[in-house]
Amino acid sequence: MQEKSEKQLSRSLQSRHIQMIAIGGAIGTGLFLGSGSAIKTSGPSIILAYLIVGLFCFFMMRAIGELLLSDTSKHSFLDFVKQYLGDRFEFVTGWMYWFCWISLAMADLTATGIYMKFWFKDLPQWIAPFVILVVLYATNKVNVKMFGELESWFSMIKVAAIIILVVVGFALAIIGFHVDGQTASFSNLVSHGGFFATGGYGFLMSFQMVVFAFVGIEMVGLTAGETNDPKANLPKAINSLPIRIGLFYVGSMIAIMAVYPWNDITTTTSPFVQVFSSIGITGAAGILNFVVLTAALSATNSCLFSTSRTLHALSNGGNAPKRFMMLSDNGVPNASLNFSTLVLMIIVVLNYIMPASVFSLISGVSTINFVLVWIVLIWCHIRYRQANPAGAETFKMPGYPLTDWASLIFFSAVLIFLLVNASTRVSMLISLAVFLVLLGIYQVVYKPALNETR
Template identity: 45%
Template sequence: MAQNNNFKRSLSNSQIQLIALGGTIGTGLFLGVGDSIKKAGPAIILIYALVGFFLFLMMRALGELILSDLEKHTYTDFITKYLGKRIGLSSGYLYWLAYITLAMAEMTAWGIYFQFWFPKMPLWLPVTVTVLILLSINIISAKVFGNFEFSFAILKILTVLCFVAFITFMALFGKKTYFGALSLSNMYKYRGFFPNGLHGVLEGIQMAIFSFVGIEMIGFTASEAQDPKKIMPKAINQMPIRIILFYILAILSILAVIPWNKIAISYSPFVQVLNVVGIKNSASFFNFVVITAAVSSTNSIIYSSGRLLFSLCYGREGRWNKTMGHISRNMLPQSALIFSALMIALAPVLILLIGNDAFNFISAVTTSIFLLMWIIMLITYLVYVKTDRKDLTFKLPLAPFSDYVLIAFFSLVVLILLFLKSTRVPMLVAIVISILLSLILKLQDSDFFKSKVKK
């Protein structure tokens, strides 16, 4: 039977809505926000709002691109169409690697928090077992993946909403803590709203962006959504609400309880807040939530990276492409899913090589690679708008001008990360990786390499 590259449309409206909603909540919020607050102070709220705004506009652009041709499964299919095969292939593998490093960062956080309960357990064991379980879920069917992610998303969403509601309740009834009454005056009492100046604001950008990386993952669900033209616009348009609820309100709640300069960075600020307001032994619960967030993110990444690798290999010649571009009997890219999961399972090796700073370094590299990919995607959208724009109801407002603004913003962030000492090496690593990938793929397509293979 001839195989095609169409996946089964088994993801419902509610599943995709919850996947999109839960996708905004991960270790960047539960773990990374403390470090961001320490660097930028209360100004971190403006950073999250600014980054969230530009990412919302980016998703409007990418959403329009996806809906313009639902036969294409990934953004790299569009890059290939509008920027050429070579750029499409090299950026596709770069994008796939971005997801792999993101999952490694999530698994690194997962392993560290798992050792909270079992300090003597080797890190590789829980990480490997978890990846294998998630792989099993992904190779059964997209519907099983959707149900699993749906449950994880609900847990994360309810945790953040309950946290914000509880702190709001305490503030309304004048409850006091070790630091005094709950008050938003903490936003300016301690050396002002910008306590560390412009440098502190710039330092906080990397983790803020990391909190949102993978936000475009919802685009991968379009090929398996039951009604993508209805579901996708709704999920994307709800992004501003999600940003306000799950980041800005959560950070405001933290700062209302604890002054920014008293935030601990060795563990989750959510745990610190609950301890301060008198809820003892909250560490185990939030430890479970952070683990759930990491597992949920990794689950989504295995789903997305498998489909991306399949898309890169489908229809191309060679044993590697034939293997990774194969669809199983249950209409899933099984080989690509398995290989992607095996790569993610190498996270403990990086932890051994890098040491205690593994999470910060891997997350910074991930952020850097995603920034490069977002710029390429936005350039792709620019070509689409100028040459092949469809008559859709869901469009990026003020395009192409707004697209130029988006490209300029993300390019500026790349320069900022190169300027800052703490992010310079990870950004350079991302640039070097992208150049090497391009050179390797160019060499593979050369007549010299093909003649050597034939011999």
Template identity: 45%
Template sequence: MTEKQTDTSEPDQMNRGLTSRHVSMIALGGTIGTGLFLGAGHSIATAGPAIVLIYMIVGMFMFWMMRALGELILSDPNNPTFINYIEKYLGARAGYVMGWTYWIGWITIAMSELTAVGVYMKFWFPNVPSWLFEIGFLLILYGLNVVTVSAFGETEYWFSMIKIIAIVAMIATGIMMAIAHTRTVEGVTSIGNLWQHGLVAHHGHKILAAFQMVFFAFLGIEFVGMTAAETKDPVTTIPKAVNSIIIRILIFYVGALLAIMTIQPWTAYSAAQSPFVQVFSGIGITAAAGIINFVVLTAAASSLNSSIYTTGRMLFSLSSPGQKISKLNQRQLPVNAITVSTLLIALTVVVHFIFPGDAFELITSVASAAFVIMYMMLVYTHIKFRQSTDYLQGEKRFKMPFAPVSNYLTLIFMAGIFIILLSQRQTFWTTVIAIVWYLVMIMISIRKIPK
């Protein structure tokens, strides 16, 4: 990645059109996805009430990673992506490998989410071809992303708001039912449901797998790091957004899980169904499945929207000066890079006819494993930044707490997640493929980039 140069008729910096309200919601949206709405049933079945403690532990390390990223961003808020910091402090080859990995990772995530959009829409329109919905959603979100950056921010704000409303409704339902000792088909709603059947699932040997599941629920949390160059007053906005993450994790993840396991004993939840559907159906809301389908459709559209934004900025940052992709338009947007990335995402429709649906799950799993290494590199980049003259001579903004001890503890934790991935039968091969990807990219970087 190199510093961007543009024609004199073009602006040389992106438009700072994202407000504090947008960035705060984007930070929150990056921590809440289908992993909670659909995957919480599996997590509860795997770990029992101990899942709450696991979310808190993982959340602490993810917060530390975000504080490291936040300090990097505040050292130079004009960088178009956080990959620029990796390049600066770890070298051009590291930046090249991580940049293209992050770009292709978000492309595959976008393709998976676009597929999910088609599946969710089939819930209401079973006789309409899925690809019509996929193309329709993609065109709408592409249009929003190439109008203004504030249009993207506003869309992501309302996507996140829908998810928040669903979670708050779950928490409020749990509190009211616990106070009234409401009877359900599984017994009486009570805080005692949390421990009456034990605090750990009977197959407690699977507790390590729960750490991996919870870690993946947080994927995308770093997305706020892509918005700094287009944020109004990043020196104030970025710290506020990052610091709020830990509180929101406690409220929206821990709070929702506690409510779910208070309303009914945790043993009553099926790993194959959303616990949100099970709860709302159990209290007589017959439209529960449709409501949650709308929420997860929103979550998928939110991730797709973020993917278009991210892949466009990343491709812009990776391109060489003078290329059309490396230029901003008159609205200070990397429209050419956004267009190329969106066209690749649109290949989802073609891939449907060539490969079975499981191919997307495989590719996305590989991308997810690659993100573990990406996060480790971010934390290591922060260590190198702290050792550089930029930190020693620069203004100390938004310092990471307990560094460098917190850095090394976070690295150890993430290495542990990677070991868990290699030890689990379901994730072993996808993790191996991710390792092979990195090895190939390293060899390419050695050939392309002089030392």
């Protein structure tokens, strides 16, 4: 192994890989598992929640895209944070982003333990996370192309399942298929208490899980250093986001609640499994459970990629131990991958100690951490445009500066609501504590070290 001056991250991700990684980042446990509790909380109005969050996530992605394409010699958005917001924000944002993916991976690994109980009811919840983490760690050690191939196949399975759900759900609603004493119909979206069936508060309550469904979409910003043609591949991946939002989120929610009234959706299993089981398709529950398990595997795979690359970027910037900078002969940051995997083993212990409550706590922490990072990235884009009023040549942020400021206000409002909401307050306090600890570490340890080297 050698340092960055002699080796660089592999640039072996192709357009197909980038497209599927972007899709994989937008479809995960939040949609397949978390949507059940979100539907129960907000009723049909969750469709509007997905549209609103999706719109602002699209703006956030366009901001990241313009940053990345303004200088393709930089390998991740952390390089731009350093340039436009300074060393402190680079340190805090980088480590917060690492913690984002660690907490998300913990939530997804917990989900695998829940899904495996479908086939093995007496299987301890910690076993599946342990086995899956070991297997994915081994595949990520090989090279980045192996990660890209694995993620492509995982994403294709997820996409196929959602397309089938949407087509079948819409068809059943059109023909008026009878399901468990109910008639499938688009009228189910308004005939069980109205579109805002649980009121405005229920609508707002759904935002935590809706935002959780979108976390990770910015991961395409970390693949910039490992794609063979970022100027062509990144715009394609980012601009396809509205289509994915419309089909994957809004389309699937309409299909689910048209077939099954929202108040009959259970929270103990994936609503995808419930819908296909209820219409009498032989083996549907087992097939869909395999699909949602694949979604969790995909998300965990993405987490291992992101955490290892984030540590590598932090080390390159002098914000993490130098050993995280080292690359294998295949261009994989092995030391960073090893450390992230070791930390993830904590979730195996948590699933052994507190299997019933670990998912809700960890998913809340993950959501809040990602929103904090998104706010920093949007602010970074504002500073970039202030320094470069013309913007990038071919990929400008639409509606700047109004869209940037509107996104900042929206994501800040989400954080405020999560703080005042009793069910997410603990997660919010944990995330704020991590943020403050990182600020303290920077001031006490890294700032003096940086001053000495200048």
